[in-house]
Amino acid sequence: MRAPLCLLLLVAHAVDMLALNRRKKQVGTGVGGNCTGCVICSEENGCSTCQQRLFLFIRREGIRQYGKCVHDCPPGYFGIRGQEVNRCKKCGATCESCFSQDFCIRCKRRFYLYKGKCLPTCPPGTLAHQNTQECQEQCELSPWGSWSPCTHNGKTCGSAWGLETRVRGASRAGREEVATCQVLSESRKCPIQIRCPGERSPSQKRGRKDRRPRKDRKPGHRPDARPHPPTRQP
Numbered sequence: 001m002r003a004p005l006c007l008l009l010l011v012a013h014a015v016d017m018l019a020l021n022r023r024k025k026q027v028g029t030g031v032g033g034n035c036t037g038c039v040i041c042s043e044e045n046g047c048s049t050c051q052q053r054l055f056l057f058i059r060r061e062g063i064r065q066y067g068k069c070v071h072d073c074p075p076g077y078f079g080i081r082g083q084e085v086n087r088c089k090k091c092g093a094t095c096e097s098c099f100s101q102d103f104c105i106r107c108k109r110r111f112y113l114y115k116g117k118c119l120p121t122c123p124p125g126t127l128a129h130q131n132t133q134e135c136q137e138q139c140e141l142s143p144w145g146s147w148s149p150c151t152h153n154g155k156t157c158g159s160a161w162g163l164e165t166r167v168r169g170a171s172r173a174g175r176e177e178v179a180t181c182q183v184l185s186e187s188r189k190c191p192i193q194i195r196c197p198g199e200r201s202p203s204q205k206r207g208r209k210d211r212r213p214r215k216d217r218k219p220g221h222r223p224d225a226r227p228h229p230p231t232r233q234p
Contacts, residue, residue, distance in 0.1 A: 037069035055079045057088040094118035107133050142169040150190035157196035164190045
């Protein structure tokens with residue numbers, strides 16, 4: 001009678017030890033500290049459940065997959081929040097980075113971004129920008145406006161050379177991306193011939209300068225006076 005009871009106790013103890021070892025593997029530091037931020041983690045597959053606000057990123061190597069909890073999903077993935085687990089999902093095949101499954105932010109090589117899609121060629125009415133790999137819609141230029149008043153150092157009067165400027169707008173009729181079109185402008189030199197209030201004319205300045213007495217002139221000496229001939233005494 002005692003033998004079956006002892007055997008039953010040994011089996012129960014073995015089951016408890018297996019469960020304890022399993023829990024130690026699930027909630028632990030893991031190999032190399034890769035279980036940081038995990039709620040459930042194993043040495044074989046890494047994290048399977050993350051702490052709140054963290055994303056579960058699953059890295060696949062052949063037939064093996066390994067989970068890791070991250071604050072931000074790596075390039076090529078986007079975060080999606082769920083009721084139980086927040087996961088990192090892979091972007092589309094042509095996306096370098098994305099905001100969601102249907103909205104790309106940057107495209108891979110040989111593809112161009114147009115309204116969240118990565119296309120092999122830009123659609124009609126757009127031009128491919130090589131530096132940003134984006135399709136930009138063509139701008140319609142408006143006529144040149146009139147020249148601005150000629151100014152020099154912020155003044156529109158005086159006797160100097162200034163600059164006058166005119167602009168022309170660029171818009172996309174019926175489009176929401178009007179702000180991306182550049183405003184073109186050009187400037188040219190212009191003479192300012194408007195006397196400022198209280199300013200003397202150049203002729204008045206020269207006349208005043210000529211009337212100034214010279215320091216080397218003697219008092220009472222007239223430069224145009226002729227010398228008197230010497231008087232002869234009888």
